[in-house]
Amino acid sequence: MNIFPKIAKWQIITITLVAAGIYCRPALAQPIRVVATFPDLADITRQIGKNLVSVESLATGVEDPHGVPMKPSFVPRLNRANILVVTGLDDEHSWLPALLEVASNPKILLGQPGYIDCSVGIPVLEAPTRLDRAEGDLHPKGNPHYLLDPAYGKIAAQNIATGLARSFPQYQADFDKNLKAYLGELDNWISRWEKIAAPLRGVKYVEYHPEWVYFANRFGLKRVGSIELKPGIEPTPNHLVELVQQIKQEKAQVLIYGSQNPRIPQQLQGETGIKVLRLYTSAGSRSETDTYIKWIDYTVRSLVQAVS
Amino acid sequence: MALPRLWVPVLAASALGGFAIFLPALCLAQSSEMEQLRSVVEGLQQQLQKALQRIDQLEKEKGATSDKIDQLEQEKARTASRIGQVEKSVQAVQSAPSVLNPAIGMVLDANVSQRSKTGGNFNFRSAEVGLSASVDPFARMYGFINGTSDGVEVDEAAAVTTSLPWNLTAKGGRFLADFGRFPKVHAHELPFVNEPLSIDRMVGGETQSDGVEANYLFPTPFFLRATFGGYNKIGEENTQVDNNKSRSWSRFTYLGRLNTYFDLSDNHSIELGTSVAYTPSIRLTGPADGGDRMLNGIDLTYRFQPLASTVYQGLTVGSEFFHNSQRFAFDSAAKRQQAYGGYSYAELKLSKNWSTGFLFDYAPSVSSPGKKTIGYSPFITWNMSEFNRLRFQFTHVDDRVREDKNDGGNQVFLQWTTVIGAHTHGFLGR
DSSP: OOHHHHHHHHHHHHHHHHHHHHHHHHHHHSOEEEEESSHHHHHHHHHHHGGGEEEEESSOSSSOTTOOOOOTTHHHHHHHOSEEEEOOTTTTTTTHHHHHHHSOOGGGSTTSTTEEETTTTOOOOOOOSSOOGGGOSOOTTOOOOGGGSHHHHHHHHHHHHHHHHHHOGGGHHHHHHHHHHHHHHHHHHHHHHHHHTGGGTTOEEEESSSOOHHHHHHHTOEEEEESSSBTTBOOOHHHHHHHHHHHHHHTOOEEEESSSOSHHHHHHHHHHOOEEEEOOSSTTSSGGGOSHHHHHHHHHHHHHHHHO | OHHHHHHHHHHHHHHHHHHHHHHHHHHHHHHHHHHHHHHHHHHHHHHHHHHHHHHHHHHHHHHHHHHHHHHHHHHHHHHHHHHHHHHHHHHHHHTSTTTTOOEEEEEEEEEEEEETTTEEEEEEEEEEEEEEEEEETTEEEEEEEEEETTEEEEEEEEEEESOOSTTEEEEEEEEEOSOSSGGGSOGGGSSSSSOOHHHHHHTOSSOEEEEEEEEEEOOSSSEEEEEEEEESOSOTTOOSSOSSSOOOGGGSEEEEEEEEEEESSSSEEEEEEEEEEEESOOBOSSSOBOOOEEEEEEEEEEEEOOGGGTTTOEEEEEEEEEEEEEOSSSOTTSOOEEEEEEEEEEEEEOSSSEEEEEEEEEEEOSSSTTOEEEEEEEEEEEEEETTEEEEEEEEEEEESSOSOGGGSEEEEEEEEEEEEEOOOOTTTTO
16 A cells, blocks of 8 residues: 555656756757858867857858858758857848848847857958948958957957857856856967967968958058959959069068959969969868868968978 | 204205105196186186177177067057047048948949841840838838939838847738749849840749738748738739729738758858739729639759859859739620749859850730740850849740730840949848
8 A cells, every 4th residue: 555655756857857857958969050151160169159059050161151151951951940150240241131031030030139240349450431332342351360369369258168158058057167168278379379489480482362351461461462353353454463572572472362263373383383272261172171170270380381 | 063063954955855756747737737727718708708709699689679679669550540540530531421321232234135027126124223221220211213214213222120029020011022033023133134035924923012022931940931011012014903002901912931051062052932912802994804814833943053162163053934814804704814934044154254054034914925025045154243234135036925026036235334322132032
């Protein structure tokens, strides 16, 4: 007679625990869904959110950042996202706003808590002094390729942690702890990169598109010119003739291009002997650059090797 | 007293002897001490030299550090100055009276043509002014006011919700109804010079409509979107229905569309859509009623967009098929006309600035489907920039419908399209 009530108690406890487990399971099992526009931002978000987040990147890293195809397959991802992480400074202006129009997700629209703009607090370079399309495809808010300076990667990480905590304050302590660890790791890497990159100080470079100013400022390179006539505008033959003379006169050592067509860089290499290096302006473009740190490391080492 | 006298020489002799015996030893001892002293001094000298070197090195490092501090201070000052400039600029922009004005842009689309049947002409096709902005936290609005050689009209002016629940979006006003792919794209956005004649005849030109539309995005892992709409009519040049008269509910046009998309790989994709526009009762010119009209469309687009060189390479192949079914007289003996038409095109991106392609157009007469117009149009496009484009097109048309002399023969076009200001037709115009 006594056994039944004992079993019943155990059953009640077990059922209660299982039910509680089932009830809590979705909250525990379902991580925060984050969509980042580029793989470097996705990686930084993973470092801050760890197992609390599930992060997808829309671009793969090899695309021209201003020409990522507007794929409808991005729409369901944006529709399900709790958080959207963007580079900002209009880096995604040619493709993201139109996708957000049809994503039916008010949580991640500009100005909403789920919209994380990583450019907040970045000391922006090359903000145009003349807003006129005669100056090419301008970025009215300034050059958006700030993640090439790892010190600004720290600012992006801080923005991501703040943005995640804004929407999910219950995990603030976790985000803060992970952020601190990641910033420490980045600091160590930055001092290491500054030592490794010592040979880059004073190195003169040519770029295809104005993407490298933040990197150059950090590591002391000097820009000689760009292949593009104006940002986003392909060069005229005259411009290329002038650029060849400039490369020769100023003894530019390296020409950097990324997602652009290699034809003109190779032509300039043939005419001037300048070293040509394909370096993408986002992580994820190569298997060995799948994280932000690995990408910067690869970039620094490749440039040092090229000028050594 | 003798002893002391004796003691003195003995002592002296002993001293001499001892001196003689110990002198070499003493000398030797002194010499080893000197050696030791010398080695100590040398050691001290080496240590001193090392210390001096270290002092030099530390001084150099101190100099380098202070240089670095100076550099950082300068950088800090520059950054502060930049931030100050940006803040001032932001304040100036924020205090401008035009700060809440909508984004404005304008597109000029003009061409020069030579037609074998009618001759040449400079065609001012359109100057389209576009405006767009958020209305409030719940809606945005956009408008396109189009000036053509026929006059000025509001091409589109619509409000669109931005925060409806359950994946819904609603749109109202005048806009291009979500029928097919290119029927809802403005002519200057097309990859070729003219809208295909099949769209003109079967849809009635661009799908300009006055009405309402709702979109639903299915919560599927792939893109699947449905549209439902109700309008006075569909088609800017659709003369079968008067846009300005009130009417019974049976005389509106109702639309349904499903649109999906699949990535075949990172670089290849397929987009598929199917549309139905149903008008229960068409009022034709005159008193009679032409009965119902059913317009169906299927659109299929294949895209090759190599991610690493999207800006430089690519291939798009697209086709649309239309089916129009209606009677053209209220007469039980009148036969229901079934017209089938459509177009196919391919566009190959040759470089960042150049692309070329071919359009095949099959356009029946909707009232006499046995008569057809078939067009073949190779074209080449030079995009000087994203906002400045020249296009050359040759068109050969075999026209059996003979509604308009301009539709037939050989035709050559040189089109110039330029954009100023903000300009976007959004997701549907991609």
